[in-house]
Amino acid sequence: MTATESQAEVRPAETPDDAPARVIPAALPLQPEDPPRVGEFWLRGRLGANAAGYLYTASDETGRDAVVAMMTEGSADDAAARERFVNAVDDLPTEAVLAHNDSDDDDLALWAAIGPIRSDDGTSAASDERLIAERRGEEVLSAVLMDRVPQLGLLRGPDFRHYWENRRRPGLFRIWPLPWPAVLRPASRLALVLALLMMAVIMALAVFLAWLLFRHAQPLEPEPVIPTPTGTVTVTITPTTPPPGTGSGSPTTGTTPSLTPSPLPTSGIPTDVPSSPGSPGSPGDKF
Template structure:
């Protein structure tokens, strides 16, 4: 047996396979779930200027999104460099981007087109080209590829916002929920809503059974009026025996006798010179 034949007998399974490197890293809690019409699927790269995301739209289009960090998005000069780098790209490469006038939001741009991953080299090349273009945009913001004229002296240049590396502010409209739900999730959501409705109806029915024969409150509650006073209902009592319910005692015509007590109400009505009743308040 020759050396060549002995080498061919080595099986590929005997060689330990290295760790498989994923195409994109998982998203973090601070990453937006969606920008524009594109859903984020994973991180492709990051630096102090922004992030690169692998995205896909509802209609199946693949793209790469470059998005600024919160630190670079708050710098007007960095935003201008981002817009300038996007304008330098071909028109058919820029699939979508947000408005640069939104000062409270981070700028982002979707780069493509990228065909579906069918295992061909053309799909890999398109994704690689889109990633390189996104890196060039973020490098333009960071200015790390500008050649240094003259000799290097003194400390290295560093942006004041490089420590603020969280993804920039974003706005999701329309909201991703419930568009992101799959058919099983729709069934679970409908079952949960139906269960809550049944529980609420059962609670109302039990409350009606418990309190339908309950006695009314005694005494009735006093309801305050808007003026701050309270209205109290006085129940009339039975008249004393010997007096009719419709009899009225005629007033005496003679002069009032006696002095009324303090706090009392006079029972006779004073008369004028003509013998007609007058209002005591008219004298003042």
């Protein structure tokens, strides 16, 4: 098993009444591929990993701490490995399993939150509860790997190895509701608020500069003609000379000059009608 064993340093008791306190090393930070949350538990760091899954330290919204065991993508795709994970979780004491997802979710990796773990108050009892939860999580992952199954018979042939051992990324998970922005720390929230304010200031500055550039812009010459819904355009014609018969140099206000079309001249227009039969212009001569 390649899982990192929980290390503990035992402090020597100075007096008989002083109980030994175990110092638990801090967990490793989460990697980008690690889920930020499974179920109602927020993951805080890695405690161990092997080909079967990962151990995380986690806590829920109420501050309840737990150790989360989660399968890798390789083991989660194996039906036999999933069954071994479920059986190992069922073998744990009922009070030790705080939460787990449904084993019928074939597209998701199985996980289980193991506890209970009291808040770290510096006493040996809190350290022991965390160590017990870690041991139980390791047993669940070892059941998936089958590395603690006693050897029957003689060792012959090549070593046994699962076909999915190279696929060690965390298994698929689903987050709902989304973790953002509840998981953000106060410093991250302040940076987010400052970024939004900066974006608002930049947008307001851009609008102000556009107003300064175009506030003295002249209207288009000539103004665009907007057609009516029927597709026609109305154009108003203002005469520069008074119509005949008004006797004034300017058109009368409130009157519209009438434009009468002049008759077309009738002389000089060929009619192509022959004056007598047999003339050159007769159409009947062409056939």
